[in-house]
Amino acid sequence: MSEGSDGGESAEIPDEAVLDALFATIEDRKERLPEGSYTASLFTHEKGENAVLEKIGEEATETILAAKDDDDEELRAEAADLVYHLLVLFARKDLDVADLQTELRDRF
Numbered sequence: 057m058s059e060g061s062d063g064g065e066s067a068e069i070p071d072e073a074v075l076d077a078l079f080a081t082i083e084d085r086k087e088r089l090p091e092g093s094y095t096a097s098l099f100t101h102e103k104g105e106n107a108v109l110e111k112i113g114e115e116a117t118e119t120i121l122a123a124k125d126d127d128d129e130e131l132r133a134e135a136a137d138l139v140y141h142l143l144v145l146f147a148r149k150d151l152d153v154a155d156l157q158t159e160l161r162d163r164f
C-alpha cells in the first residue's frame with residue numbers, strides 16, 4: 057500500500073476527516089491511474105466493476121469470520137478493508153462520502 061495523495065501525512069488527519077481524506081485519495085487514483093497503485097488497479101481491472109464487487113464479498117466474509125472468532129484486532133482490520141472497498145465502489149459509481157453521510161443522517 058502506498059502513501060495517500062497528501063504525501064503520507066496521515067497522522068495529521070483528524071479522525072472525523074479520515075473518510076474524506078481516504079476518498080480524496082481514491083478519487084486521485086481514479087483520475088491519475090498511477091502505476092503500482094492497488095486502488096488504480098481496481099478501476100482498470102479486466103473484470104470491470106466485478107473486481108471491486110468480489111473484494112467487497114471477500115472482505116465482508118472475512119469480517120464475519122473475525123467477529124465469529126472474537127478476534128477484535130482482525131475485525132478492525134477486515135472492517136477497514138471492507139469500508140475502503142465500499143468507497144472504491146462509490147467512486148466507480150460517481151457517488152461520494154457525502155452521499156453515504158446523508159443517507160445515514162436521514163435515518164436519525
Ligand SMILES: N=c1c2ncn([C@@H]3O[C@H](COP(=O)(O)OP(=O)(O)OP(=O)(O)O)[C@@H](O)[C@H]3O)c2ncn1[C@@H]1O[C@H](COP(=O)(O)O)[C@@H](O)[C@H]1O
Pocket residue numbers: 057058059060061078081082085092093094095096114136137140
Ligand atoms: N485503505 C486502503 C486499503 N485497504 C485495503 N487495501 C488493499 O486491499 C487489498 C485487500 O486484499 P486482501 O485482504 O485480499 O489481501 P491480499 O492478500 O493483498 O489479496 P489480493 O489483493 O492479492 O487478492 C490489499 O492489497 C490491501 O493493500 C487498501 N489499499 C489502499 N488503501 C488506501 O488507499 C491509498 C492509496 O493506495 P494505493 O492504491 O496503493 O495508491 C493508501 O494510502 C490507503 O490509504
